[in-house]
Amino acid sequence: MIRERKSHWSIRVRHAVLAARCALAVALVLGASVPARAAPATELPVLAVQATAVAQASRYDGQVEALRQAVVAAQVPGRVLELNVHAGDAVRAGQLLLRIDAQAAEQNAAASGAQVAAARAQLDVASTELARKRQLAQKSYISQAALEQAESQWRAAQAQVNALSAQAGAARTQTGLHVLRAPFDGVVAQLAVERGDMAMPGRPLLTVYDPAALRVTANVPASALKGGAAGAQVLLAGADSLLTPLRVQVLPTVDPQSLTQPVRADLPAGTRAVPGQFARLQLPGGAERSARPRVFIPASAVVRRAELTAVYVMGEGQRPQLRQVRLGPVQGAQIEVLAGLDAGESLITDPQAATRAVANGSR
Template identity: 55%
Template sequence: MNPKLLLLPLLGACLVAVSSPSPAAADAPAPLASVAVASGAASHSASYDGVVEAVRQTAIAAQVPGAVVAVLVRAGERVKAGQVLLRLDARAAEQQAAAAGAQAQAAQALQDAATKEFERQKQLFQKNYISEAALDRAESQYKTARAQAAAQLASAGAMRTESGFYTVKAPYDGVVSEVSVVLGDMALPGRPLVTVHDPAALRVVASVPQTATPTSDSKPLAEVPGLAPARIVPLRWQALPALDAATHTVQLRLDLPTGTAAAPGMFARVWLPGGAAGAARVVVPAKSVVRRAELTAVYVIGADGRPLLRQVRLGTPNGDAVEVLAGLAAGERVALDPQAAARVR
């Protein structure tokens, strides 16, 4: 047998032994720069989740049934008080109003004729040409015609008012939040057609435990993430007198200053003084925080050295550090470079 053929299997085994890394070396991730979660003294305030809402927000509904024949606004459009938002099919109502107006004119003509006849009867009675009974009949006909004319005029006015219900107008200056109908939809009394809110009057609403209800001399602050300043001093605040029996919380309302660039539905926080002094708090470097859409998280280094993305709830930033209200414990390690940690598999 050729000696070269005997050496080939041995040479292949040596190459495999040299080129194949050990399983431990293959599983070990590249070292990441990390820092231990620090623990420090807590601030003298506590935060509670809330939401931004409009002080004036109106869901405009139709007062009468009818098909939508014109939609004149879109969501996000600014409108003025009295501006027409949409129209309903009012042909039948307009015809009824015209008929009622014609009946009112006929009743007015009968009243005029009865008035003149009564005046003539009074002159004849003064000259003793007619009896008192004839004068009484003329007066009765006059009063009847006057009452009938008043009733017809009131009916015509009601018809004209009802025909105006087929035109939906803005109750005040504001922004269209939502248009709930399209052409051809059937509007029914009580069904919202357009939602309008006043962007100049906004507030933050939050529910806080009854044990944390602020006193009259407290100074709560509002925060809307992404807006400056970080802490907003409200124009005024109010704690509703009634509590939720299921959650034992009280609703706080903080009116935002005019011109705050917020929108109804945005996430917000309410900060109340009175946090426990000296209580431990958790802080991490601000550059270790990952923000992806609505997710706020950090990469926590596990026992095997691999980073694991974990959602956290952040508190107040302080320079290059930020407080973590929930999601981390003191002593855990977080990756300083989230991008490098995301590439580790």
């Protein structure tokens, strides 16, 4: 009897140990499957988004122009024999751009030179004859009329030499017109001719502009210029920040059809732009009541992934959430948010830390 009780008790103990071991194994498995707790969201740097009242500004379409731009055209006809530049090349003042066939002009110059030499020979003969007639007139061997005739022939020979010399100079000048050089330091904007083309007088061959002196010209309604153009700024196409022009000029002419006035804003030296590039001229609003709230955030808080532009905000349960936004122009270290973020929301200013927190929370 006692032995049977002991055996039953040992079997119960074994069952209890086996159940404890199974419970421990299940606890270990369940513990391994429980996700690790994410880093507390309160550790992330958070900034309360605020709206700032900024006076509204009006923007007007314009384009970039060069203060110095020259259209190099041919003054004489001829075939283009030599072309030393291409569109986009930087050139120096006096640099050879292209050369036109000057064979006919050189022959004309040579002929003019020969005519000048012949006229000089005739002048020498007339000078000798005049000197001889003067000696004879002193001894009364010839009449006064003969002396005057010799002087007249000498003056005619002298006039012939002067006329042919002028023609020879014009012929040499024509020869020089077959060589075109850069008028100033600049960049070749357009090239309208190729080697072998026929150049005609007045036909534009290429365009050179000075990249160091550019301006933006826009047509602004005359009603918006009653207070002048003080505080004007320029926004170039593809740029995020506004430029402050060196000088703003409002032309005194008004278009009778559109009632607009041209406004010219000189760009700072070193601005990367090209003539014809699209730009906008921004004029500040004139009244404080026109101010509207605008949201600015640190530019370092923006996340750019391929075509996605977003920021991290603190969502429900103090969890970082990635939100797509639409951005405006950059002003220093701040950037304007046009859509996707409202005032009063919590912005995470360290996007890398927010990315790590999201990754740890998804494990």
